[in-house]
Amino acid sequence: MLNISVIGNGNVGSKLARSIDNLKDFKLLDWYGRNWINNKIPEKGIDKIKDLKKSDLYILAVSDNSIDKFFDFIPKDSLIVHCSGATSINIFKDYSRSGVLFPLQTISKLNNKLFTKTTFCIEAKNKKDLNLLKKLTLSLGGYNECLNSKQRANLHLSAVWVNNFVNHIIYKGKRICDDNNISFSILKPIIKTTINQILNNDPKEIQTGPARRGDIKTLEKHKELIKDLNDKVLYDTITKSIQNSYE
Amino acid sequence: MLNISVIGNGNVGSKLARSIDNLKDFKLLDWYGRNWINNKIPEKGIDKIKDLKKSDLYILAVSDNSIDKFFDFIPKDSLIVHCSGATSINIFKDYSRSGVLFPLQTISKLNNKLFTKTTFCIEAKNKKDLNLLKKLTLSLGGYNECLNSKQRANLHLSAVWVNNFVNHIIYKGKRICDDNNISFSILKPIIKTTINQILNNDPKEIQTGPARRGDIKTLEKHKELIKDLNDKVLYDTITKSIQNSYE
Numbered sequence: 001m002l003n004i005s006v007i008g009n010g011n012v013g014s015k016l017a018r019s020i021d022n023l024k025d026f027k028l029l030d031w032y033g034r035n036w037i038n039n040k041i042p043e044k045g046i047d048k049i050k051d052l053k054k055s056d057l058y059i060l061a062v063s064d065n066s067i068d069k070f071f072d073f074i075p076k077d078s079l080i081v082h083c084s085g086a087t088s089i090n091i092f093k094d095y096s097r098s099g100v101l102f103p104l105q106t107i108s109k110l111n112n113k114l115f116t117k118t119t120f121c122i123e124a125k126n127k128k129d130l131n132l133l134k135k136l137t138l139s140l141g142g143y144n145e146c147l148n149s150k151q152r153a154n155l156h157l158s159a160v161w162v163n164n165f166v167n168h169i170i171y172k173g174k175r176i177c178d179d180n181n182i183s184f185s186i187l188k189p190i191i192k193t194t195i196n197q198i199l200n201n202d203p204k205e206i207q208t209g210p211a212r213r214g215d216i217k218t219l220e221k222h223k224e225l226i227k228d229l230n231d232k233v234l235y236d237t238i239t240k241s242i243q244n245s246y247e
Numbered sequence: 248m249l250n251i252s253v254i255g256n257g258n259v260g261s262k263l264a265r266s267i268d269n270l271k272d273f274k275l276l277d278w279y280g281r282n283w284i285n286n287k288i289p290e291k292g293i294d295k296i297k298d299l300k301k302s303d304l305y306i307l308a309v310s311d312n313s314i315d316k317f318f319d320f321i322p323k324d325s326l327i328v329h330c331s332g333a334t335s336i337n338i339f340k341d342y343s344r345s346g347v348l349f350p351l352q353t354i355s356k357l358n359n360k361l362f363t364k365t366t367f368c369i370e371a372k373n374k375k376d377l378n379l380l381k382k383l384t385l386s387l388g389g390y391n392e393c394l395n396s397k398q399r400a401n402l403h404l405s406a407v408w409v410n411n412f413v414n415h416i417i418y419k420g421k422r423i424c425d426d427n428n429i430s431f432s433i434l435k436p437i438i439k440t441t442i443n444q445i446l447n448n449d450p451k452e453i454q455t456g457p458a459r460r461g462d463i464k465t466l467e468k469h470k471e472l473i474k475d476l477n478d479k480v481l482y483d484t485i486t487k488s489i490q491n492s493y494e
Contacts, residue, residue, distance in 0.1 A: 065464060086465050104437060119433055145433055154427040155434070157469050161420030162434055163441045164456030166413050168489050171450035173408030180401040186351060186366055186392055187402070187409055188446055193352070194410045195442045199435055203418035209411030217312060218333050222404050230491055237484040242415050244477050 002026050002132070005055040007070055009033030009045075012083050012103060013061030017044075019114050023139050029055045049073050057132070059083065059101060067091055079129050085156030088149040089123050099124030101133055102152055103142070104159065116141035121152050169238075172231065204245065211242035249273050249379070252302040254317055256280030256292075259330050259350060260308030264291075266361050270386050276302045296320045304379070306330065306348060314338055326376050332403030335396035336370050346371030348380055349399055350389070351406065363388035368399050416485075419478065451492065458489035 004026050006017040017031040021044070030052050031045045041047055050073065058074050060067050060082040067082050068091060074080055079097040085104075092098035100123040103115060120137040122144050124130035130146065137144040147155060170191065177184040197206055210218035219239060226232050251273050253264040264278040268291070277299050278292045288294055297320065305321050307314050307329040314329050315338060321327055326344040332351075339345035347370040350362060367384040369391050371377035377393065384391040394402060417438065424431040444453055457465035466486060473479050 064462075086468050104433060105440070117436070119436070121433075145430075147429065151427050151429050153468065154423050154472060155429050157472050158420040158423040158429070158434060159437055160456055160469065161423065162417050162438050164454065164458065164489070165416045165420075165485050166438075166441055167445055167450050167454055168485060168492070169412045169416055170409050170445050171454065171492070172488070173405040173412075174450060176401050176405040176408070180398050182394065182398050182402050182405070183392075186368075187405060189364070189366070190351060190406055191409050191413075191442060191446065194413055195438060198414055198417050199438065203414050203421060207411070207414055207418065209407055211411065211415075215311075221333050221400065222407065225401060225404050230488060234484055234488045237481055238412050238415060241419070241477060241481045242411070245415070245418070 002057060003029040003055045004057045004059060004136075005030040005032070005052060006059050006061060007032045007049075007052075008061035009036065010061065010063075013059075015114055016059060016061055016083075019140050025139060026136060029053055054078070057081070057136075071095075079132070081124075081133065085121070085159070086153055088153070089125065090149065092125075096125065097129055099129055099133055100149070100152065101137070102156075104155070114141070118142040120144045121147045121155060123148060123152065172234070176225075207242065207246070209242070211239040212246065214243070249304060250276040250302045251304045251306060251383075252277040252279070252299060253306050253308060254279045254296075254299075255308035255330075256283065257308065257310075260306075262361055263306060263308055263330075266387050272386060273383060276300055301325070304328070326379070328371075328380065332368070332406070333400055335400070336372065337396065339372075343372065344376055346376055346380055347396070347399065348384070349403075351402070361388070365389040367391045368394045368402060370395060370399065419481065423472075454489065454493075456489070458486040459493065461490070 002025065004020050006013050006028065009031065017028055020026050021028040028044050032049055032052060033045060033047060036045065036047060052073050054075060055078060057079045060070055064084050064087050067084065067087060076094055080092060080095050081099040081101045083101055083103065085102045089098060089100055102121040104119045104121060120142050122130065122133040122137065123146065124133055134144050174184045177187065222235065223232060226235055249272065251267050253260050253267065253275065256278065264275055267273050268275040275291050279296055279299060280292060280294060283292065283294060293299065296317065299320050301322060302325060305325055305327045307317055311331050311334050314331065314334060323341055327339060327342050328346040328348045330348055330350065332349045336345060336347055349368040351366045351368060367389050369377065369380040369384065370393065371380055381391050421431045424434065469482065470479060473482055
């Protein structure tokens with residue numbers, strides 16, 4: 001039985017603490033949060049970091065900027081990991097046993113499921129600790145991929161494109177419908193087909209549209225339809241990027 | 248029984264001609280194509296536009312720039328429609344009976360299905376012809392939405408965002424994985440979740456990520472990771488667009 005303490009009670013921290021509490025080979029020792037809703041501290045929860053007990057593994061599920069603020073409270077001979085996609089393992093200068101446990105998921109208030117089938121990108125300074133992280137992710141019902149810090153940072157960047165940017169682009173498409181009294185639901189089958197085609201083919205090969213065809217007349221018509229100056233710039237920049245990709 | 252002639256043997260023209268040939272209340276009279284693969288002209292196919300017989304309905308499934316090049320060969324008292332999203336009904340100046348039959352679908356060489364469940368955006372100068380187009384789309388197994396030319400042009404523009412642009416953005420995300428020896432398949436569950444969340448919520452409400460949070464540190468890290476100058480511009484432009492949307 002291995003003792004785990006979770007630092008942080010945001011989305012990832014809460015899901016980790018709740019999941020670990022139900023595992024066979026791992027035990028939740030402490031769960032730190034600075035504030036708790038209505039001051040209701042759950043079982044094993046603490047709100048004073050100095051109350052943190054000596055644990056086998058500390059999981060820092062806090063914002064990137066706060067990770068190093070907890071080092072004073074965590075013994076240097078314990079295993080310590082953070083959950084950040086963008087932060088290198090090298091932040092743990094004084095910890096010989098350290099690593100990363102980055103759950104790859106769309107973090108959103110809508111997402112209440114636990115970590116079943118979630119892929120964790122894991123990394124550790126030594127093999128024994130890496131194996132421990134592998135075991136933990138499997139116990140959580142997830143998968144794992146061993147990536148180094150540079151790969152993980154790039155995966156995180158890629159996730160920004162395929163999640164954040166795609167969401168924004170579709171929002172812009174929806175705005176055009178809203179502004180012209182067109183039901184956005186007409187486009188939903190297209191969106192589904194688009195994604196199915198992308199997931200099953202090379203997106204570069206299946207690119208279509210006026211930018212890809214070099215259909216100047218349609219591109220000009222579209223720019224006339226777009227009234228907002230920022231949206232014109234966005235349309236232009238993506239169009240040029242498509243054209244550059246096939247030169 | 249109504250005679251229909253299809254002009255064009257590209258993706259849309261071919262699917263229309265093949266579908267109409269099987270209908271109960273409509274009959275394919277002529278199917279014009281400038282060139283046929285291996286010079287094999289199908290039944291009812293013609294390759295000389297002057298061979299076009301007098302028909303009840305002419306469907307122009309040709310490129311936007313070619314639509315008006317066929318007017319000399321089509322009697323002014325027949326019903327004539329085009330299949331373009333971006334072209335106004337007003338192109339038919341000399342036709343009192345005219346309209347539009349725009350199938351909303353991802354036009355792609357991968358898409359071999361006929362028009363079952365496809366939504367057609369329809370428009371006509373008079374109600375009787377609009378009803379005829381409604382009947383035709385239903386016979387084809389599709390749905391229809393009555394949109395005017397301005398709405399249809401905007402819907403076409405919106406489809407460029409949700410299809411062409413989304414495809415390109417995901418291609419850029421995939422490139423980051425390819426360049427860093429990361430399997431793109433790790434991101435596929437995120438892409439699926441992203442789209443499910445968009446289809447079932449307001450995309451503006453569920454936007455997440457460093458741009459939305461104003462997480463300058465991560466934005467700076469990402470810009471360091473992106474080496475290609477055009478990709479830096481694209482990242483920057485989309486990031487600013489997200490920030491502008493929540494000011």
